[in-house]
Amino acid sequence: MDTGFSYDNFEKCITEIVNVSNKLLDGWKIESKQDCDAKFMTKKHSTYLDGLDGSKTLVTFEYHVAYSLSYGVPVLCFNIWRQDGTMLTIEEYWSLNQSLKDSNMHDTLTQMDHPVLCRPFLTLHPCKTSEFFQPFLENSKNPVVSWLSVVGSFVHLQLLEDYIKCC
Amino acid sequence: MASKLSYVQAVSSVNPSFWNKLTEIKLNVDKLSESPRPVWGYFTLLSKTTVNQPLIELDSTSFNSDFNGQNMYVPFKGKVINKNTVEDFKECNKQDVINTEGKCLCENIVSGEAIKNPVLLNSFLLLTFADLKKYHYYYWFSFPVPSGLVLEKFSAKIISEEFNSDRLKQLYVAFQALDAMNKTYFIIENQNDKLLVHSLSSKLSELTAESTTDIYFAFFNISMDNKSIGSQLRNYAALILHHCPFLKGKTQKFVAVSVTRHGSEVGLDTSVIYNLLLPDVSTDKFDSWVGWEKNERDKMGPRVANMKNTLDPKIIAENSVYLNLKLMKWRIVPDINxxxxxxxxxxxxxxxxxxxxxxxxxxxxxxxxxxxxxxxxxxxxxxxxxxxxxxxxxxxxxxxxxxxxxxxxxxxxxxxxxxxxxxxxxxxxxxxxxxxxxxxxxxxxxxxxxxxxxxxxxxxxxxxxxxxxxxxxxxxxxxxxxxxxxxxxxxxxxxxxxxxxxxxxxxxxxxxxxxxxxxxxxxxxxxxxxxxxxxxxxxxxxxxxxxxxxxxxxxxxxxxxxxxxxxxxxxxxxxxxxxxxxxxxxxxxxxxxxxxxxxxxxxxxxxxxxxxxxxxxxxxxxxxxxxxxxxxxxxxxxxxxxxxxxxxxxxxxxxxxxxxxxxxxxxxxxxxxxxxxxxxxxx
Known part of the structure; x- marks a missing residue:
């Protein structure tokens, strides 16, 4: 799909993000797969999720921001695991998110293969991504930052002010 | 007045990729061998604001020979002992296991190995049994510290009360210049109002009873608040007492280092300076060690991770097949049975x-x-x-x-x-x-x-x-x-x-x-x-x-x-x-x-x-x-x-x-x- 946002644009954006992150110890890093040129950006984040019964579950998110060739936009993939390493399913994650109850889970989240690692990840629906992403292409110097700042809230990903300055 | 120090123990957080790698190594390399394998654990350098527990993480890179902290992590050095049977795992004497590990740590202190490589003070042991048919992982972490070493607190104050912000900025730069191993334990010297950072190996042997007034024994504090201290401080104290015996029974300044962020500024402003009374004990008295982690029910006991859904390729295939069908239900035919x-x-x-x-x-x-x-x-x-x-x-x-x-x-x-x-x-x-x-x-x-x-x-x-x-x-x-x-x-x-x-x-x-x-x-x-x-x-x-x-x-x-x-x-x-x-x-x-x-x-x-x-x-x-x-x-x-x-x-x-x-x-x-x-x- 031609969105006018190429992989090279993407790599420039994530490099910029990682440079800012390094100064702030914010945890973003660039990764790649062996024998593959495509780079992606990852970060881990631990937090508590509130259950319906008032219980708190300690979880760790691992975010991956990679470029999807088929959609021509970045995709936000993530995995969530408990303290012992067992992963949360899409339904389990949703049930631990009281704040998201108003939105339709399947319009927002899906499970897809990671564009680079080719393993299943929970993914912010890429159709939604194109929708959100398009307006930023014209107005933002770093569309990846602009997009993440909008969609991050679905996955407990908060973007610091310093990144917004890049846009 | 002296008061008790409040300690926190590391809380284990295992990434799924750790179990994956452990399985791979067990099947392809270790096979029936139960000999300990070195592993890294790590803490984020930056204090977490969303979680109030000190999480030590392990993942697939834990098995690497070199630690890659990427300037974002502080290491712990441990061993994983993977038992062949669940009986061995359950029945092995846990006190013996931790004592053996403590003895090893003690030897590193006495030999000076832990001065060259201070991460050794952050020792941990992970006892496991991997049921690879069911993808069930029994595990129990321990972070050994000597039970007979008691530290008393005379005073504690936030570092910014003692040093101005310029000093603290210099200190942060010097701290970040240390490699990951030396970030764990190091020495700060106050020399004519300039704060110098030394690695243990470059400074500890020079110290005398007279020179310690301008010395702060610094350590990276795993605790998420500035009221408690990571339990490993006791290992640090053991090392100091062994190599600086003149400090026995004396009070000494320590800095519990924590890295925090305010706006765009990252620094050590929330670190705490402690005046601690060091006891009069010698390392050969350390024959009993403590530090087994409590499980999710807050009991002394192992945990079990059921990784079947995450690691069993058959289950992954099954879930993917049904996910494809579920997508049909979610998006196109919601009422399909x-x-x-x-x-x-x-x-x-x-x-x-x-x-x-x-x-x-x-x-x-x-x-x-x-x-x-x-x-x-x-x-x-x-x-x-x-x-x-x-x-x-x-x-x-x-x-x-x-x-x-x-x-x-x-x-x-x-x-x-x-x-x-x-x-x-x-x-x-x-x-x-x-x-x-x-x-x-x-x-x-x-x-x-x-x-x-x-x-x-x-x-x-x-x-x-x-x-x-x-x-x-x-x-x-x-x-x-x-x-x-x-x-x-x-x-x-x-x-x-x-x-x-x-x-x-x-x-x-x-x-x-x-x-x-x-x-x-x-x-x-x-x-x-x-x-x-x-x-x-x-x-x-x-x-x-x-x-x-x-x-x-x-x-x-x-x-x-x-x-x-x-x-x-x-x-x-x-x-x-x-x-x-x-x-x-x-x-x-x-x-x-x-x-x-x-x-x-x-x-x-x-x-x-x-x-x-x-x-x-x-x-x-x-x-x-x-x-x-x-x-x-x-x-x-x-x-x-x-x-x-x-x-x-x-x-x-x-x-x-x-x-x-x-x-x-x-x-x-x-x-x-x-x-x-x-x-x-x-x-």
């Missing part, structure tokens, strides 16, 4: 081109129970058309009923596939004395199979082999899907079921331009024929005996057979769902009621397709009251006489015509004009 499809037990009679095509398409729908019934062996011509067989299978001449389920499981291990090698008794294939027992058995096996399954697919290559399963399927009220192929044409149909009440076959209701036939009154494969199925193998040339077809025909028909079956399952009346057919050429558009017969659309009685014209039509026909397979006369005869009736039919198909009184009717016809069913006649 996937369970009913998943749980439908399917019997495939015939495991040739059609059987293979049907089986693969059923897999796509997530159908779990698939049984093949076939009497053939894989021949060299098969693999190119029959998608479940390979050249190798043909070389070894294996029975299709044996190979098909195996290969189906290779494609998707979650399937429950079985095969039954069976010759289906056929009308007009006479049963001699020698074959009697075998035939009676075959009838029994087939009867049981049909009773045990929900959907019966008739996919054999001859007409008469479909007779017995048609009768039994109808008798037991099963969904019967029949598919037959011509050279470039195909038929896919569902059989009507036997009705409980013997009502007159009547049209239920009409929609303008359409006739509706109730599911009870739909015909079967044999209803349109006015002869009983005889021995079609007799008097035939090779090209007539084998089904010579265009290769795509079976794929199309197989797929249609499955889709028809799935649509039936989605209709509330299942097999009794009515069928429609057009009676007026004016009815161009499908009536919505027909189009939306079930959530997947309409459910035709039969689908006839012609590849020569790439055309398809959907005729519906009524049950024939003299049908040789599904009419009430035949069903009643079978009910009353059972196997005796069947044996008579096997001996002579003419018996069927006698029972249904077709014989009398046929006497009036010229037999030469009656052809077997042929596609071209339908129009």
């Amino acid at each position: 996937l369970e009913v499809t998943e749980n439908a037990k399917c019997l495939l009679i015939g495991a040739g081109t059609l059987g293979c095509a049907v089986a693969r398409c059923l897999l796509g729908w997530g159908v779990r129970n698939i049984t093949f019934a076939d009497n053939g062996y894989v021949s060299h011509s098969n693999p190119v058309r029959q998608s479940l067989y390979t050249y190798e299978d043909a070389l070894s001449m294996k029975a299709k009923s044996e190979v098909a389920p195996k290969n189906l499981e290779k494609i998707f291990p979650g399937v429950n596939a079985k095969g039954v090698h069976i010759c289906i008794p056929m009308p007009g294939h006479s049963v001699g004395e020698s074959m009697l027992k075998q035939t009676v058995e075959a009838v029994q096996v087939l009867t049981d199979l049909i009773k045990d399954h929900d959907i019966i697919f008739l996919l054999t290559d001859s007409r008469e082999s479909r007779w017995l399963p048609t009768l039994l399927g109808c008798y037991h009220k099963k969904i019967v899907i029949n598919s037959a192929l011509g050279f470039d044409s195909y038929l896919v149909m569902r059989h009507g079921c036997s009705s409980d009440t013997s009502n007159n076959p009547e049209l239920v209701q009409d929609i303008e331009g359409y006739k509706i036939i109730d599911g009870d009154n739909l015909g079967c494969y044999f209803c349109n024929d006015v002869t009983a199925p005889g021995d079609s193998m007799k008097n035939r040339t090779l090209d007539q005996q084998c089904t010579v077809t265009r290769p795509g025909v079976a794929q199309i028909a197989g797929a249609l057979a499955v889709e028809l079956a799935v649509s039936i399952l989605q209709h509330e009346k299942r097999i009794k769902a009515p069928a429609f057919y057009k009676i007026s050429s004016k009815a161009e558009d499908l009536d919505p009621e027909i189009e939306n017969q079930c959530i997947l659309g309409l459910i035709p009685h039969s689908i006839r397709g012609f590849l020569s014209s790439f055309n398809q039509m959907l005729p519906a026909t009524m049950k024939y009251d003299k049908c040789v397979a599904c009419s009430d006369v035949i069903l009643n005869e079978y009910k009353e006489k059972g196997i005796d009736f069947l044996l008579k039919v096997f001996d002579s198909s003419k018996h069927l015509e006698d029972v249904t009184k077709l014989t009398e009717m046929l006497a009036d016809f010229d037999m030469d004009e009656i052809l077997e069913f042929s596609d071209e006649e339908i129009e």
Whole structure:
């Protein structure tokens, strides 16, 4: 799909993000797969999720921001695991998110293969991504930052002010 | 006044990739060896604001020989001891285990190894047992510290009360210049109001009783608040006391370093300076060590991680298959009942081109129970058309009923596939004395199979082999899907079921331009024929005996057979769902009621397709009251006489015509004009 946002644009954006992150110890890093040129950006984040019964579950998110060739936009993939390493399913994650109850889970989240690692990840629906992403292409110097700042809230990903300055 | 220090212990947080790597190493490298393997654990350098517990993380990089902290992490150095049995794991003496580890730590302190490499003070031990069949991981972390070492706090203050922000900025830069190993424990020297940072190895040996007034023993504090201290401080104190014995019984300044962020500024502003009273003890007194982690129930005990859903490739495959189906439900057909499809037990009679095509398409729908019934062996011509067989299978001449389920499981291990090698008794294939027992058995096996399954697919290559399963399927009220192929044409149909009440076959209701036939009154494969199925193998040339077809025909028909079956399952009346057919050429558009017969659309009685014209039509026909397979006369005869009736039919198909009184009717016809069913006649 031609969105006018190429992989090279993407790599420039994530490099910029990682440079800012390094100064702030914010945890973003660039990764790649062996024998593959495509780079992606990852970060881990631990937090508590509130259950319906008032219980708190300690979880760790691992975010991956990679470029999807088929959609021509970045995709936000993530995995969530408990303290012992067992992963949360899409339904389990949703049930631990009281704040998201108003939105339709399947319009927002899906499970897809990671564009680079080719393993299943929970993914912010890429159709939604194109929708959100398009307006930023014209107005933002770093569309990846602009997009993440909008969609991050679905996955407990908060973007610091310093990144917004890049846009 | 001195007061007690409050300690926090590290809290383990294992990433799934750690278990993955541990499994790989156990299977491929360590095998039966239980010798300890070095592993890294790490803390984020920046204090977490969202979690108030000090999380030590382990992941696949924990097994690397070098630690890569990327300037974001502070290391812990540990060992994993992976026991071979759960008994060893449970029964090994935990006090001995931690004491051994403590002794090792003590040796590193005494030898000075821990000065060169301060991360050794951050020792931990991970005891595991990996049940690799179930993907269950039993584990227990310990962070050994000497139980006999007591530190007392005289005072504590935030570092910014002692140093101004310029000093602290310099300090942060100097701290960040240390490598990851030396960030754990180091020395800060206050030299003429300049704060210098030294590694332990460059400074500790120079210290004297006089010079320690300007010295701060600094350590990276894993605690998330500035009120408590990571328990490893006691190991640091042991090291200091051993190498600076002049500090025994003295108070000394310590800095609990924590890295925090305020706006765009990262710094050490929240670090705390402690005045601690060091006890008068020597390292040889440290014979008892503590530090086992409590489990999720806050008890001293191991934890278990059930990683089956995350690591078992079979489960991953299964979840992915069902996810694909769920996506259908989530986004396109929200009301589809996937369970009913998943749980439908399917019997495939015939495991040739059609059987293979049907089986693969059923897999796509997530159908779990698939049984093949076939009497053939894989021949060299098969693999190119029959998608479940390979050249190798043909070389070894294996029975299709044996190979098909195996290969189906290779494609998707979650399937429950079985095969039954069976010759289906056929009308007009006479049963001699020698074959009697075998035939009676075959009838029994087939009867049981049909009773045990929900959907019966008739996919054999001859007409008469479909007779017995048609009768039994109808008798037991099963969904019967029949598919037959011509050279470039195909038929896919569902059989009507036997009705409980013997009502007159009547049209239920009409929609303008359409006739509706109730599911009870739909015909079967044999209803349109006015002869009983005889021995079609007799008097035939090779090209007539084998089904010579265009290769795509079976794929199309197989797929249609499955889709028809799935649509039936989605209709509330299942097999009794009515069928429609057009009676007026004016009815161009499908009536919505027909189009939306079930959530997947309409459910035709039969689908006839012609590849020569790439055309398809959907005729519906009524049950024939003299049908040789599904009419009430035949069903009643079978009910009353059972196997005796069947044996008579096997001996002579003419018996069927006698029972249904077709014989009398046929006497009036010229037999030469009656052809077997042929596609071209339908129009």
